[in-house]
Amino acid sequence: MKNLAIGIDIGGTNTEIGLCDNQSKIIALKKFKTQDYQSELSYISTLIENIQLIIDEIPSDSELLGIGIGSPNGNFYTGRIEQAPNLNWAKNVPIVNLLKEKLKYPIFLTNDANAAALGEKVYGGAKNYDDFIVITLGTGLGSGIFANGKLLRGYTGFGGEIGHINAIPNGRLCGCGKKGCLETYVSSTGIKVTVSEMIQITKRDSILKKFKFAEIDSYEIFQAAKQNDKIALEAFEFTSEILGKKLADIIAIFNPNAIFLTGGLAKAGDLLLSPVRKYTEENVMPIFKNKTKIEISKLIDSNAGILGAAALVFNELNIK
Amino acid sequence: MKNLAIGIDIGGTNTEIGLCDNQSKIIALKKFKTQDYQSELSYISTLIENIQLIIDEIPSDSELLGIGIGSPNGNFYTGRIEQAPNLNWAKNVPIVNLLKEKLKYPIFLTNDANAAALGEKVYGGAKNYDDFIVITLGTGLGSGIFANGKLLRGYTGFGGEIGHINAIPNGRLCGCGKKGCLETYVSSTGIKVTVSEMIQITKRDSILKKFKFAEIDSYEIFQAAKQNDKIALEAFEFTSEILGKKLADIIAIFNPNAIFLTGGLAKAGDLLLSPVRKYTEENVMPIFKNKTKIEISKLIDSNAGILGAAALVFNELNIK
Numbered sequence: 001m002k003n004l005a006i007g008i009d010i011g012g013t014n015t016e017i018g019l020c021d022n023q024s025k026i027i028a029l030k031k032f033k034t035q036d037y038q039s040e041l042s043y044i045s046t047l048i049e050n051i052q053l054i055i056d057e058i059p060s061d062s063e064l065l066g067i068g069i070g071s072p073n074g075n076f077y078t079g080r081i082e083q084a085p086n087l088n089w090a091k092n093v094p095i096v097n098l099l100k101e102k103l104k105y106p107i108f109l110t111n112d113a114n115a116a117a118l119g120e121k122v123y124g125g126a127k128n129y130d131d132f133i134v135i136t137l138g139t140g141l142g143s144g145i146f147a148n149g150k151l152l153r154g155y156t157g158f159g160g161e162i163g164h165i166n167a168i169p170n171g172r173l174c175g176c177g178k179k180g181c182l183e184t185y186v187s188s189t190g191i192k193v194t195v196s197e198m199i200q201i202t203k204r205d206s207i208l209k210k211f212k213f214a215e216i217d218s219y220e221i222f223q224a225a226k227q228n229d230k231i232a233l234e235a236f237e238f239t240s241e242i243l244g245k246k247l248a249d250i251i252a253i254f255n256p257n258a259i260f261l262t263g264g265l266a267k268a269g270d271l272l273l274s275p276v277r278k279y280t281e282e283n284v285m286p287i288f289k290n291k292t293k294i295e296i297s298k299l300i301d302s303n304a305g306i307l308g309a310a311a312l313v314f315n316e317l318n319i320k
Numbered sequence: 321m322k323n324l325a326i327g328i329d330i331g332g333t334n335t336e337i338g339l340c341d342n343q344s345k346i347i348a349l350k351k352f353k354t355q356d357y358q359s360e361l362s363y364i365s366t367l368i369e370n371i372q373l374i375i376d377e378i379p380s381d382s383e384l385l386g387i388g389i390g391s392p393n394g395n396f397y398t399g400r401i402e403q404a405p406n407l408n409w410a411k412n413v414p415i416v417n418l419l420k421e422k423l424k425y426p427i428f429l430t431n432d433a434n435a436a437a438l439g440e441k442v443y444g445g446a447k448n449y450d451d452f453i454v455i456t457l458g459t460g461l462g463s464g465i466f467a468n469g470k471l472l473r474g475y476t477g478f479g480g481e482i483g484h485i486n487a488i489p490n491g492r493l494c495g496c497g498k499k500g501c502l503e504t505y506v507s508s509t510g511i512k513v514t515v516s517e518m519i520q521i522t523k524r525d526s527i528l529k530k531f532k533f534a535e536i537d538s539y540e541i542f543q544a545a546k547q548n549d550k551i552a553l554e555a556f557e558f559t560s561e562i563l564g565k566k567l568a569d570i571i572a573i574f575n576p577n578a579i580f581l582t583g584g585l586a587k588a589g590d591l592l593l594s595p596v597r598k599y600t601e602e603n604v605m606p607i608f609k610n611k612t613k614i615e616i617s618k619l620i621d622s623n624a625g626i627l628g629a630a631a632l633v634f635n636e637l638n639i640k
Contacts, residue, residue, distance in 0.1 A: 154574055165572055176605050
């Protein structure tokens with residue numbers, strides 16, 4: 001029998017459900033709008049219907065091992081989605097227990113950054129690594145950390161909050177309540193704020209001046225940088241310097257094989273990667289120089305969220 | 321049969337060899353001066369003689385499971401002491417292999433900060449914790465990190481260099497070649513430099529003004545602070561603020577049960593602990609507030625080095 005897992009990627013916009021093997025193939029896929037639901041009951045009910053439709057598509061030569069869920073603020077230990085800021089129905093949802101009432105399979109939950117790390121381990125560039133870190137650069141900065149071949153969860157399940165280490169003393173106000181957190185500078189949101197700050201104080205021209213703040217995203221900044229827009233290029237340099245300096249610290253702490261960048265901002269590829277590598281190597285302790293690979297995630301253009309959630313099943317059940 | 325391990329603590333001044341059970345009792349002890357030796361051959365030969373004397377004292381109801389060594393720059397993976405700055409005979413010594421030629425027991429090596437963490441796990445305050453950190457505040461700042469119940473080693477064996485994360489951009493020159501590393505501020509050496517800087521720029525009186533720079537140590541600063549010396553108190557406050565802010569970052573990354581402080585500077589007890597706790601809690605991400613114990617190591621006044629090295633044996637052989 002072929003081993004399969006269902007991976008569920010709960011995003012602020014869409015919920016995607018995929019039937020996956022452990023070779024990164026998605027055999028069946030369903031999706032629905034996360035934001036159409038105001039209560040956990042109606043959301044969970046639609047979710048179960050869709051899972052059932054996926055289960056009906058399992059080929060006869062295959063076996064479903066379990067269901068993995070990746071969600072913002074998903075807690076592996078409690079099986080709950082706790083206070084997810086972008087999910088209006090998710091104040092404190094015991095999603096694992098709610099699904100278990102209807103579905104007789106092993107069900108696991110984790111947060112989206114940990115799912116990204118699991119995906120990289122099972123399907124991506126980290127197959128041969130026991131010590132690596134995946135950094136997701138989206139609305140915020142999340143991280144999934146493997147140490148000694150295991151996902152670092154922390155004792156209450158909230159390990160890996162690299163986005164909330166301090167980057168700039170008394171710096172930008174963060175959604176968490178602190179000031180100067182790394183994610184306020186290094187994320188799709190962070191680079192957008194950087195550009196808006198730069199535009200306000202410069203007399204120089206920039207392609208980016210034509211956008212309203214709400215319209216701009218890391219994609220537009222990336223496009224402008226490719227056209228050699230000075231403000232966009234400086235924003236990438238500024239962002240990369242802050243990230244590189246912090247990666248130097250992270251390397252001193254974890255001595256990892258590799259660090260993978262993913263998420264919207266990482267789609268800039270070399271424009272981000274080259275300066276990040278430069279600033280990391282400039283700031284790293286001499287014994288770690290040129291010892292850590294820094295790469296864009298191998299899954300950045302695939303259904304990374306679904307694969308990461310499915311990888312949680314293979315990882316927890318120890319299926320290679 | 322009672323399970324015993326030999327723990328060897330290689331320090332810059334003394335080498336101590338203890339026969340230990342797994343309840344923190346040291347049954348036999350030998351020591352000799354590390355600095356009396358100029359070559360690895362003469363040092364290793366004396367070390368083996370002393371181990372043999374300890375082996376001769378093993379009671380008939382007990383069994384020696386193995387030998388653990390804690391040393392500056394001891395590498396678990398290679399079994400070598402590599403470029404230890406305070407050991408003049410240790411350029412690159414394959415100590416595990418050299419001992420194995422003469423002693424037919426399992427032999428393990430680790431660095432002194434990792435040994436401290438192992439000691440805390442087996443004998444100290446971390447018996448019930450899977451996620452904790454021991455920070456040694458001596459000449460430098462070392463750290464031993466447990467994540468998921470296992471010591472974090474990193475892929476080349478150099479994980480846990482928290483002493484070399486950046487504390488102050490472009491700050492004090494560090495022995496590693498970088499500037500502003502945490503250990504240049506937060507260590508016995510760091511607080512001594514802080515005091516000397518403060519004395520140079522103040523007109524205020526201080527007990528510490530009578531000491532020459534070479535004579536002063538964290539002990540004298542601690543004594544002066546107990547007598548309400550303002551410079552000494554400010555030095556503790558300054559040191560604690562830098563450490564507390566970094567511990568807030570460390571908590572966001574690891575979400576540990578506890579952080580233990582040990583080494584010479586930690587002997588100041590509450591004088592260090594109270595402000596460190598205050599600054600940590602002030603700077604920690606809200607979800608981690610009051611979630612992490614910060615304590616002085618339970619082994620700070622015992623033979624922590626020997627116990628940590630012996631703990632390595634019990635840990636590697638999975639003996640509870």
